[in-house]
Amino acid sequence: MLREERLETTKSPTIIAKAKDYAQLLKPNLSFLVVFSSVIGYLISPQGRFYLPDLLALFAAGILVTGSANTINQILERHSDALMKRTQVRPLPDGRMHFSEAWAVALVSGICGLAIITYQFNWMAGILSLVSLLLYAFAYTPLKKVHPIAVAVGAIPGALPPLIGWVAATGSIGWGGVSLFLIQFFWQFPHFWAIGFLGFDEYEKAGIRLLPSKAGKTRFTGLQCVVYSLVLFPLALVPRVVGLTGNWGMLVAMLAAVYLVNASVIFYLRNDAASAKKTMFASLIYLPLVQLALLFDKI
Secondary structure: OOOOOOOOOOOOOOHHHHHHHHHHHHOHHHHHHHHHHHHHHHHHOOOOOOOHHHHHHHHHHHHHHHHHHHHHHHHHOHHHHOOOOOOOOOOOOOOOOOHHHHHHHHHHHHHHHHHHHHHHOOHHHHHHHHHHHHHHHHHHHHHOOOOOOHHHHHHHHHHHHHHHHHHHHHOOOOHHHHHHHHHHHHHHHHHHHHHHHHOHHHHHHOOOOOOOOOOOOOHHHHHHHHHHHHHHHHHHHHHHHOOOOOHHHHHHHHHHHHHHHHHHHHHHHHOOHHHHHHHHHHHHHHHHHHHHHHHHHHO
């Protein structure tokens, strides 16, 4: 049962406890991969340079904007979170924080993050960051309980960080930025479907639908992972075609796609938790490996 609005009145939380609660709302660890992609997009662009003040500003803005989206997600899903063992200890479902305080955290972090990226870089990067926040918080989050298409909708804000980094450096949307966006967009499908398969029972209790089939944990999930992983093959060529990287970057991207496709095929054939977990780990290796390869080949 959700315990919001029934905060402890006999004992005030310590500063450390409150800081931990805010960290759970903002999810800085989860935000790191997002910020990493944004920094890669910035550095890999033609105008990108290793200038520490800019990188720190981009990092801070990414953490704050993503943290705001994560906080709104937890506000809107506080009732669902109370039903899942993994999330019921979060500040809102556990009753350690009122949702009005969480809204304040979301607004302050979101406004500060958007202000930093707009002031330090350009208005287009700020607009893309705002679009990412709004799509994640107010489109993807409610759709998770309505239709599996939520994964596709959520893949848009999930793929925007490298493009935001590119735009922050260049001030415009170029083919290089689009190629980075497309790679991260299609990568998310096998990644999140593997996670959805592993957490299916918990998600089902909360009414959250992430798998592509209404029937649940069928081989159709693995098949879809194979299909979307295969798309990463032609996408490995795009950065080379648009001059974003050389042959080595392209080769690493293709080999990484082979690795992810192989894991997805095994997931399709076995349709079990072990193979789903291997697909999830393969996806976690794929993205930073490809992005770093593209960056180092540029250098």
